[in-house]
Amino acid sequence: NAGVTQTPKFQVLKTGQSMTLQCAQDMNHEYMSWYRQDPGMGLRLIHYSVGAGITDQGEVPNGYNVSRSTTEDFPLRLLSAAPSQTSVYFCASSPPSTGGAMNTGELFFGEGSRLTVL
């Protein structure tokens, strides 16, 4: 298993440009989410999804769109990039916490995508 794969790892944009950060997982996890992390800060939840076709907003959703057409993929779209969106973005996935000693509800994170908006 590759786990959670994020692309690209690095990206530089100009203000107003659009782009999509890709996230894919091969663990058949139902839950996926996007976080951003600014320098010296903890992670903040942008959007999350509990299954294909279902998405919801997190703590800081403004300026970002998501969709979940398949279980495997959860892309994050920036429609008009702003310097305030310069950050490191992490995608995560998790199986549903349906109980049992072996199911910890653990989130598995990708390696991050570093975005700079000039």
Add this chain to the structure above:
Amino acid sequence: DAKTTQPPSMDCAEGRAANLPCNHSTISGNEYVYWYRQIHSQGPQYIIHGLKNNETNEMASLIITEDRKSSTLILPHATLRDTAVYYCIVRVHYNQGGKLIFGQGTELSVKP
């Protein structure tokens, strides 16, 4: 989800036990305590979680007070590779989806 409070930074000597505290005084009866760590801007890594009993795995031990208002993560023999930011998170275990609300965490520095 209940809010957590952690010290911003701690030091620990290599080979000694690292004890990282966390306060969660507003925790509800169905909320679990989770610990994650983040090593130098990598993606966070799950360490351990618990409800009310003390828990131990190959990475760490989790001690939760009887009133559940605070907990301590213990790394029994800290190594330089344990230098990281440690996050204490309180969440409902089931049907929470991919949501984790991170605080500022504790930056642990393990020194030779």
